[in-house]
Amino acid sequence: MIDKNYFWLVVFGLAAGTLSIRGSIIMLSSCVIIPNRLKELFSFIPAAVLPALIAPMVFFHQGHVNWLLGKERFFVLILATLVCLWSRSMLLTIGFGLTLLFTLTHY
Amino acid sequence: MLPITTGIVPFGAVMGTVCANAQLSLFQSVAMNFMVFAGASQLAAVDLMGQGTAVLVVLLTGFIINARFILYSAAMSPVVQNSHWLTKLASAYLLTDQNYAVMSAHQERLKSNNEKVAFYFGASVCMVLAWQSSVVAGFVFGNFAPADWALDYAVPLSFVALVVPTFKSYKYILVAAFSSVASVMLSGLPYKLGLIVTALLAIGFGAWLSRRKAVTT
Numbered sequence: 001m002i003d004k005n006y007f008w009l010v011v012f013g014l015a016a017g018t019l020s021i022r023g024s025i026i027m028l029s030s031c032v033i034i035p036n037r038l039k040e041l042f043s044f045i046p047a048a049v050l051p052a053l054i055a056p057m058v059f060f061h062q063g064h065v066n067w068l069l070g071k072e073r074f075f076v077l078i079l080a081t082l083v084c085l086w087s088r089s090m091l092l093t094i095g096f097g098l099t100l101l102f103t104l105t106h107y
Numbered sequence: 108m109l110p111i112t113t114g115i116v117p118f119g120a121v122m123g124t125v126c127a128n129a130q131l132s133l134f135q136s137v138a139m140n141f142m143v144f145a146g147a148s149q150l151a152a153v154d155l156m157g158q159g160t161a162v163l164v165v166l167l168t169g170f171i172i173n174a175r176f177i178l179y180s181a182a183m184s185p186v187v188q189n190s191h192w193l194t195k196l197a198s199a200y201l202l203t204d205q206n207y208a209v210m211s212a213h214q215e216r217l218k219s220n221n222e223k224v225a226f227y228f229g230a231s232v233c234m235v236l237a238w239q240s241s242v243v244a245g246f247v248f249g250n251f252a253p254a255d256w257a258l259d260y261a262v263p264l265s266f267v268a269l270v271v272p273t274f275k276s277y278k279y280i281l282v283a284a285f286s287s288v289a290s291v292m293l294s295g296l297p298y299k300l301g302l303i304v305t306a307l308l309a310i311g312f313g314a315w316l317s318r319r320k321a322v323t324t
Binding site: 001002006007009010011012013014015017018019021022023024025026027029030034039040041042043044045046047048049050051052053054055056057058059060073076077080081084085088089090093094097098101102105106 | 117142145151157162165166175178181258262268272310312
């Protein structure tokens with residue numbers, strides 16, 4: 001059970017911080033000029049952060065498929081990434097990944 | 108809107124289920140959704156809070172996860188440049204991965220800024236409705252799909268579909284590969300600092316890659 005005060009402290013902090021991050025450039029753009037070098041640095045953020053969320057979540061999952069050493073989720077994710085690189089479609093990536101995982105774990 | 112909502116619905120359902128499992132009330136879950144409105148950071152925060160992680164670490168982890176909104180904010184700023192500050196604030200609050208993806212996909216077709224703003228708010232309404240209702244559905248029904256469908260796997264898959272379109276050159280793929288390996292290696296760091304450290308290292312790696320390129324060309 002998560003303590004109420006602890007919960008609200010985190011939620012208020014997260015809400016205020018997230019809105020500031022979202023508003024940062026939108027609100028500042030009329031007063032300051034963002035150098036191109038910094039913009040390039042910003043463009044690396046998704047590639048730096050999202051894989052760090054995905055990789056441990058998938059890699060440490062205890063799976064069931066013996067011939068993949070229980071790492072079927074990791075295996076499917078790599079194939080799904082290739083499908084995504086090729087198709088650039090979220091629908092196809094999710095559909096492919098879920099179907100392949102279901103097939104691997106059931107047959 | 109179909110491609111977006113297909114990513115959002117399983118994600119929202121997982122979010123709702125996680126909130127219910129963490130014994131948060133429906134009010135707490137919905138309030139968090141409206142106030143923070145950033146699924147990936149919420150998911151991480153609920154997980155960390157369940158383990159009693161220090162407030163500062165939970166917040167820093169959330170901010171690192173949401174740091175990508177700086178990029179989206181920069182992309183959105185020319186569109187709302189001349190709008191009222193309330194429009195700016197609303198568009199900032201509504202910034203999400205999906206909106207950013209949709210906006211960049213339709214950028215060419217929308218001519219004036221007014222058209223873009225209207226399109227953006229329309230897309231956002233769809234997003235908010237799909238997100239909130241799927242979180243509530245996930246909360247109420249627990250897992251409304253059979254557990255062996257492994258719908259929770261849609262979360263990492265949808266993250267893949269979010270990050271891949273931001274790969275503008277091989278440098279981004281190298282940064283993503285670096286981040287994956289480092290996050291697995293650093294996952295044992297104390298105080299759940301693995302994600303924060305990995306993200307900072309990976310951004311530094313990206314900066315180093317692009318600097319070297321600038322020198323050689």
